[in-house]
Amino acid sequence: MTGTSRSVGLGRISALLLLSACTGQPSGANAAPATQAERPPSLPPVARPHTRPTGVTFLPTSVPQGALVVGLTDPAARVEYDGRTLRVSPQGRFAFGIARDASGTAQVRITQANGQTLVQRVAITPRDWPIERVNGVPPKTVNPPRAIAERIAREQAEVTEARRRDDDRADFAQDFIWPVQGRISGRFGNQRVYNGTPKSPHSGMDIAAPNGTPVKAPAGGVVTYANPDMYLTGGTVLIDHGHGISSNFLHLSRLDVKVGDRVEQGQVIAAVGATGRATGPHLHWGMNWFTTRIDPLLLVEHGP
Numbered sequence: 001m002t003g004t005s006r007s008v009g010l011g012r013i014s015a016l017l018l019l020s021a022c023t024g025q026p027s028g029a030n031a032a033p034a035t036q037a038e039r040p041p042s043l044p045p046v047a048r049p050h051t052r053p054t055g056v057t058f059l060p061t062s063v064p065q066g067a068l069v070v071g072l073t074d075p076a077a078r079v080e081y082d083g084r085t086l087r088v089s090p091q092g093r094f095a096f097g098i099a100r101d102a103s104g105t106a107q108v109r110i111t112q113a114n115g116q117t118l119v120q121r122v123a124i125t126p127r128d129w130p131i132e133r134v135n136g137v138p139p140k141t142v143n144p145p146r147a148i149a150e151r152i153a154r155e156q157a158e159v160t161e162a163r164r165r166d167d168d169r170a171d172f173a174q175d176f177i178w179p180v181q182g183r184i185s186g187r188f189g190n191q192r193v194y195n196g197t198p199k200s201p202h203s204g205m206d207i208a209a210p211n212g213t214p215v216k217a218p219a220g221g222v223v224t225y226a227n228p229d230m231y232l233t234g235g236t237v238l239i240d241h242g243h244g245i246s247s248n249f250l251h252l253s254r255l256d257v258k259v260g261d262r263v264e265q266g267q268v269i270a271a272v273g274a275t276g277r278a279t280g281p282h283l284h285w286g287m288n289w290f291t292t293r294i295d296p297l298l299l300v301e302h303g304p
Helices: 146-162
Strands: 062-064 068-072 078-081 084-086 093-097 105-111 117-125 131-134 183-186 191-194 197-201 205-208 214-216 221-230 234-242 245-252 268-271 282-289 292-294
Touching: 084 093, 093 282, 093 292, 146 221, 146 234, 183 282, 221 245, 234 268, 245 268
Parallel strands: 062 117, 131 191
Antiparallel strands: 068 093, 078 084, 078 105, 105 117, 183 205, 191 197, 205 282, 214 268, 221 234, 234 245, 245 282, 282 292
């Protein structure tokens, strides 16, 4: 890798649940496939020195809401963002997520080995969040009874715990690939209305695909959660990509991995299904930086 301000994917902006369920067939214009024009703009060109001068940190000047930001600095530097000390890889990479509703600037504090401290600011550009209306969802998954709500809370707590990992692996630094091929049927961040009832914004990206379609790991990592029967999300798998960055795959009809498994990019980990709160077979691919949800679409350069 060249020393450069970059997000995953050759200098592009990168982007990263559960329990914000999805659908294979949302109504309205948002059901249309993505086009290149609909994608967030790329970062402006940046210098790409072959080596990183000691004490210099590279970061993009601006990123959209929902982005995963990957920076480069001296491996001995201390990097802080949003009250957290970030892990820095031996190659000097560090990463953090920009929330859907973040605004203003992201302030990153870098303390070099010699004690010199600087603050770099990354402008956050706003995005539009259209409404997606999803009808035909089983009513019990929209307004579950109290006993079921308690189950949902327990399952979400398990997933939240899995997301606390902060491994020193940097699998997130590779270019991500699409886990399945198909039409984008639901977008990250859009407000969801189920059977006329407003719910939380969509936490990931839905890709419509036939039941049983193999799901491939978009990047390497370690399986930190695997449950074939969650109430809202059905068959569910989480893969940790290091530095607090994880992918989640929901509504699966089959799981081919278990907790603790090491997976490589392109490896089949599961199969598409319609389990949990879903109206048809599709894959929900979500991403997180710890508890911050980010947009997977921003990590992949080309359409599925």
